[in-house]
Amino acid sequence: MNSLYLISPDKMKKPGSYRELNSLTISRISNSEKRLFLLDFDGTLVDIASEVAGAVPSEDILSILKRLSGIPRNHLVIITGRSRATIEHLLGSMNIDIVAEHGAIIRENGIWKNLNNVDTSWKEKILPVLEKVTSHLPGSIIEDKQHSVAWHYRNADKRSGIRASGELSDMLGDLLKSLDLTLTHGKKVIEIMNNKNNKGHAAKYLTDKNGYDFILSIGDDTTDEEMFITLGGNQNAITVRIGRADTHAKFKLNNLLQVKKLLVNIIKNFEDFEDIVAN
Numbered sequence: 001m002n003s004l005y006l007i008s009p010d011k012m013k014k015p016g017s018y019r020e021l022n023s024l025t026i027s028r029i030s031n032s033e034k035r036l037f038l039l040d041f042d043g044t045l046v047d048i049a050s051e052v053a054g055a056v057p058s059e060d061i062l063s064i065l066k067r068l069s070g071i072p073r074n075h076l077v078i079i080t081g082r083s084r085a086t087i088e089h090l091l092g093s094m095n096i097d098i099v100a101e102h103g104a105i106i107r108e109n110g111i112w113k114n115l116n117n118v119d120t121s122w123k124e125k126i127l128p129v130l131e132k133v134t135s136h137l138p139g140s141i142i143e144d145k146q147h148s149v150a151w152h153y154r155n156a157d158k159r160s161g162i163r164a165s166g167e168l169s170d171m172l173g174d175l176l177k178s179l180d181l182t183l184t185h186g187k188k189v190i191e192i193m194n195n196k197n198n199k200g201h202a203a204k205y206l207t208d209k210n211g212y213d214f215i216l217s218i219g220d221d222t223t224d225e226e227m228f229i230t231l232g233g234n235q236n237a238i239t240v241r242i243g244r245a246d247t248h249a250k251f252k253l254n255n256l257l258q259v260k261k262l263l264v265n266i267i268k269n270f271e272d273f274e275d276i277v278a279n
Contacts, residue, residue: 015241015252022262025216025238026269032214034073038203038227041080041087043220044242044259048154048187056090064263069096071270077206079103079199081191081223083145084112102193102223103202104147114147115205118194122179123149126192129171137164148193165190186221200226212236216266217249218259224249 016024029035042048045065046055057065069076079099080087087100088107098107105114127144130151134140139156142149151168153161168190169183176183182195199219203226207215213236217227220242228248231237241247242255253259 015247015249017251018253018258018262021238021240021251021253022265025262026265028236028238029214029266029269032073034210034212035075035214036206036210036212036216037068037074037076038079038206038215038217039076040219040221040224041078041082043187044218044256045078047256060260062094064260064267065091065094065096067267067271068263069094071267075206075210075212079202079219079227081148081150081186081221083143099199099202101145101147102191102197103199103226104193104197106202106205115202116194116196118147118196120147120194122181122194125175125179126172126181129168129175133164133168133171137161140164147197148191150189150191152189154188161188184222186223191223198226199223200230203227203230207231207234214238216240218242218253219249 039045042055045061046057048055065076068074075097077097077099078087078091081102082100084100084105084107087098091098097109099105099115100107103115105112123144126149127142130142130149134142134151137153137156137160140151140153140161141155142151153165156164165185169185172183172192176192180195181192182198184191203217215231215234215237217231217237218240219227224241225248228239228241231239232248238251239249240251240253241249242253242259253262
């Protein structure tokens with residue numbers, strides 16, 4: 001696993017609360033001129049579902065994203081592990097930019113392009129291993145994306161899934177090193193991708209291109225830690241992790257409801273937004 005995902009508690013400050021986050025965000029955004037919003041999708045804007053296809057944004061969230069992106073000098077980017085096809089199906093009609101497959105590809109101004117031109121021939125060696133494990137664990141499935149492969153065990157027996165995920169990590173250890181690949185553990189999912197593809201690289205690509213004086217980055221999973229690390233030294237960036245896990249983010253939120261409240265408060269700072277209920 002990529003060492004950047006490992007958290008060293010003695011090097012971290014305790015993340016701030018929702019109240020502190022809300023106060024700081026409104027204070028900074030009121031004096032900003034060029035703003036970037038990097039929002040994860042699953043677990044941040046939509047609840048984790050037993051089936052990937054079942055995790056779809058509510059009308060409230062779609063309205064929030066539309067209003068947020070419509071405010072002058074706001075740049076809204078959804079940064080997700082979803083494949084290009086699935087995320088475009090859900091959000092493709094919106095006038096926003098999208099980073100898919102954990103930073104491998106990006107849609108800017110409606111045009112998709114690779115952020116890294118990396119070889120994917122490694123799948124020929126990885127997929128047989130995943131198929132073997134899947135055949136022995138009912139309820140587990142393989143999701144073969146353009147630039148990565150995900151092994152989901154959300155619908156498998158809990159104990160068996162945890163045991164199989166550990167066994168799979170061990171089985172792939174040496175092979176991952178030889179192929180220069182990263183394995184990440186998400187919420188009942190293991191994802192394998194090239195080391196060059198991660199949300200941190202995507203965040204750097206976006207921030208290097210533009211001089212943002214306000215950045216808000218929110219995510220809920222291990223793969224979002226690269227984004228938090230990359231933005232950690234940026235004095236204009238506010239990073240937020242959802243949930244109880246240790247994190248490099250500067251703030252923590254408890255759940256999606258608090259994300260929604262925060263985004264609504266940001267929008268209210270710019271315009272009348274009474275038609276969206278924040279609770």
